[in-house]
Amino acid sequence: MSFNLIARKVRDTGLPHGLRVSQLRSCVQLYRPIGFHATLSFLKAKAGHYSVDEDALLRALEVLEASRAAWHTELRVFDEVRRRAKHQGARQPRQAERNPYREMWWSGAPREGALHALSFLLERRRIPVATGDAVAADLERCVVACLASGGALGSEQHLLLADCVRSLRARQIPAGWENDRAGYFRTRDLLRAARHVEIAAAGCVSDA
Structure with a gap:
């Protein structure tokens, strides 16, 4: 339907x-x-x-x-x-x-939608920070900073976020699905959270 x-x-x-x-x-x-x-x-x-x-x-x-x-x-x-x-x-x-x-992002209000998504994910512990995963821990710091500022990130935070995205994308190898499905989905969810941060930060710039 x-x-x-x-x-x-x-x-x-x-x-x-x-x-x-x-x-x-x-x-x-x-x-x-x-x-x-x-x-x-x-x-x-x-x-x-x-x-x-x-x-x-x-x-x-x-x-x-x-x-x-x-x-x-x-x-x-x-x-x-x-x-x-x-x-x-x-x-x-x-x-x-x-x-x-x-x-996809929240068309018509991308920054507001991204910030709400990040808040929702953080409150419900759906940003999967595994013990000993430094990249996930760095991403969580970016998420917290993004929410605290209403979207804006400093230059160092932008660099940290970019490093997180590069590291997470490097994990997305085709064999990952078969060899470690839990790790594959965890990486996917982290990349989605990183994208929300990118959209919130970009929206903050465009709204300025």
């Missing part, structure tokens, strides 16, 4: 409230720019206790729909930029180019 059809059920006052909340969660399954649970948490922070409040439920859906609409706009802009670049001979996107097809 499409996102828009499920969204109509969220708005259907003839349905039990609990079912409408379930339909909102189904919408989030289809569009979860900062992860399923973090997206639900962000909607609650923005809209209120939608699980028990009618108005909050509608606000939560509106927040989600607004971000999704902004994401679709980003996709259209990216397609147009790529079309022009290909016409000029650039067949592949630049590595530094933000690609809304390959990764």
